[in-house]
Amino acid sequence: MNVDNVDNNLYQLHTVINLYECGISPEVIAYQLDANQTDVIKTLEKINADNKRKEKSISDASLLPKIGMIYLDSVFDIESAIMDTQKRTWSELKVGPKFYIPLDSTQTLLEKFINTHIDLVILHVDLVSSTRLSMNLPLRRLVPIMQAFTQEMSLIVKEYGGYVFKYVGDAVLAFFFTEKDNLYLPCSNAVSCELSMVRIIEEGMNAILNENGYPELEIRVGIDVGESAVIQYGLVTNYHTKTERKDTNEKYPDQDANKHDNIIVKKESYLDIMGYTINTASKMTGFARPNQIVIGEAVYKRLDNSTKQSFGKIRIDSESWSFIDNSNGNVYRVYGN
Numbered sequence: 001m002n003v004d005n006v007d008n009n010l011y012q013l014h015t016v017i018n019l020y021e022c023g024i025s026p027e028v029i030a031y032q033l034d035a036n037q038t039d040v041i042k043t044l045e046k047i048n049a050d051n052k053r054k055e056k057s058i059s060d061a062s063l064l065p066k067i068g069m070i071y072l073d074s075v076f077d078i079e080s081a082i083m084d085t086q087k088r089t090w091s092e093l094k095v096g097p098k099f100y101i102p103l104d105s106t107q108t109l110l111e112k113f114i115n116t117h118i119d120l121v122i123l124h125v126d127l128v129s130s131t132r133l134s135m136n137l138p139l140r141r142l143v144p145i146m147q148a149f150t151q152e153m154s155l156i157v158k159e160y161g162g163y164v165f166k167y168v169g170d171a172v173l174a175f176f177f178t179e180k181d182n183l184y185l186p187c188s189n190a191v192s193c194e195l196s197m198v199r200i201i202e203e204g205m206n207a208i209l210n211e212n213g214y215p216e217l218e219i220r221v222g223i224d225v226g227e228s229a230v231i232q233y234g235l236v237t238n239y240h241t242k243t244e245r246k247d248t249n250e251k252y253p254d255q256d257a258n259k260h261d262n263i264i265v266k267k268e269s270y271l272d273i274m275g276y277t278i279n280t281a282s283k284m285t286g287f288a289r290p291n292q293i294v295i296g297e298a299v300y301k302r303l304d305n306s307t308k309q310s311f312g313k314i315r316i317d318s319e320s321w322s323f324i325d326n327s328n329g330n331v332y333r334v335y336g337n
Contacts, residue, residue, distance in 0.1 A: 015033065016029060016033070016040060016043055016044065016047075017047060019032065020044055026040045026041050026044060076159055076160065076192075076196065078196055078199055078200075081155075081156070081159070081196070081200060081204070082199065082200060082203045082204040083204075084204075085152050085200050085204030085205060086204050086205075086207055086208050088148065088151070088152070089148050089152070089204065089205050089208040089209070090208050092144045092145075092147060092148040092151075093144050093148075093208065093209075093212050093214070096144075103164060103165065105163075106163045106164060106165045107165075107270070107271055109163065110165070110230050110271040110273070111271065113230040114230055114231075114232055114271065115229075115230070115231075116229070116230060117227050117228065117229050117275075118177075118178075118227070118228060118230070119178045119183075119225065119226065119227055119228070120175040120176065120177065120178060120225070120226075120228045120273070120277065121162075121175060121176040121178060121183075121186045121187055121190045121223065121224070121225045121299070122173070122174075122175055122223070122224055122225070122226075122228065122273070122277050122278045122281040123157065123162065123173070123174045123175065123176070123190050123193065123194065123221070123222075123223050123281065124171060124172075124173055124221070124222040124223075124278075124281045124282045124285050125153055125171065125172050125174075125194065125197060125219050125220070125221045125222075125285075126169075126170050126171035126172070126219065126220055126285055127149060127170040127171075127217060127218070127219060128217075128218040128219060128220055128290045128291075129218070130169070130170035133145070133215065136215070137214075137215075141214070145209070145214060145217070146170065148205060149170075149205070149217060150167055150172055152200055152201075152204065152205060153172045153197055153200075153219075154172060154174075156193055156196050156197050156200060157172070157174040157193060159193075159196075160176075160189045160190070160192060160193035160196070161176060161177075161186075161189055162174045162175060162176045162189070162190065162193060163175055163176075163177075165271075165272070165273060166272065166273075171282075171285075173273075173278070173282075175228070175273060176189060176190050178225065183225060183298075183302045184302050184303075184304075186225070187223075187225055187299045187302040187303060188302070188303060188304070188307065190223050190299070191223060191293065191295065191299070191303065191307065194221045194223060194293045195293065195337075197219060197221065198219065198221075198291045198293070201217050201218065201219055201291070202291065205217055218290035218291050219290075219291060220285045220286075220288035220289075220290065220291075220292065220294075221285060221288060221292070221293040221294065222280075222281040222282060222283070222284040222285035222288065222293075222294050222295075223281060223293065223294070223295045223296070223299050224277050224278075224280045224281040224284070224295070224296035224298060224299060225277065225296070225298045225299050225302070226275070226276060226277035226280075226296075226298055227275060227276070227277065228273050228274065228275040228277050228278060229273070229274055229275050230271055230272075230273055231271070231272055231273075231274055232270070232271055232272075233270045233271070233272055276323075276326075277296075279323075280296055280323050280332065281296070283321075283323070284296065284334050287314055287316055287320075287321070287334065287336075288336060289336070292336050292337060293336065293337045294314065294334050294335065294336045295311065295334065295335050295336075296332060296333075296334055296335075297325065297332060297333040297334070297335070300333075300335045310337050311335040311336060311337050312335060312336060312337075313333060313334075313335055314334050314335060314336045316334070318331070321334075
């Protein structure tokens with residue numbers, strides 16, 4: 001068995017890691033796996049290098065969204081945000097839908113974490129009774145509402161140092177980076193973000209929707225924190241003009257085949273986040289009342305005492321909720337404000 005074989009065999013790779021972390025020497029690992037000791041050492045060196053690269057990526061990424069590593073509720077002007085929301089919502093309904101939130105920066109950021117596991121605060125927000133809205137409103141009236149909703153939620157996420165990474169129907173999924181041994185700030189910012197979202201909906205969007213004969217909106221929110229994986233799903237073809245990019249000397253796969261000299265074609269990975277945390281955050285929204293925030297116990301533990309007092313434990317039957325707390329093996333608790 002050589003290093004390439006170990007890398008290509010997930011089971012063997014995990015076996016090497018597990019044995020080494022149990023304090024077993026490379027010599028004994030090689031003997032147990034019937035492998036060459038030099039190959040095992042090289043594999044461990046590669047694992048160590050990958051771990052250092054991951055730590056550096058997390059450190060670099062933590063520096064990029066540094067605004068998310070301070071307590072932002074004290075500096076976020078919710079009253080101005082509500083007025084801005086009212087102006088944009090009016091424009092969406094009267095002038096025409098426009099969407100100002102590109103996700104390419106999020107994708108670029110996630111590229112640093114491909115095939116690694118990182119701790120993230122996951123935020124999931126969706127509309128209440130969106131099916132009823134789609135049944136009762138024609139598309140020409142429904143589309144502006146949905147675009148205004150996703151835009152306003154995305155803007156609030158950005159203000160609190162988070163990143164939107166996916167829109168799924170009537171839901172917005174976002175994440176907040178965490179710093180090692182400091183989950184208080186990202187968890188607090190995520191909760192404050194969602195509290196602001198509720199006010200933006202109630203006092204910002206609904207004020208304009210009511211004036212124009214549209215139904216009011218309500219949201220449900222789920223937040224959890226834990227380990228997540230960044231994975232790649234295929235390739236997305238993006239087109240750029242040379243005037244749009246400074247790095248025009250970069251060679252893209254399809255550039256020579258393109259008939260237009262001023263067009264650069266770039267095939268880019270589509271990246272997504274998966275894991276236990278995103279599943280719990282998404283699932284727990286189903287137990288929220290309209291305009292209620294539901295958080296996992298891992299988030300609840302990181303909040304200050306005054307914020308904790310506004311949340312109470314939600315009792316859910318075992319058939320509806322079967323997620324387990326990996327730290328103690330008990331049913332994972334959730335709390336609602």
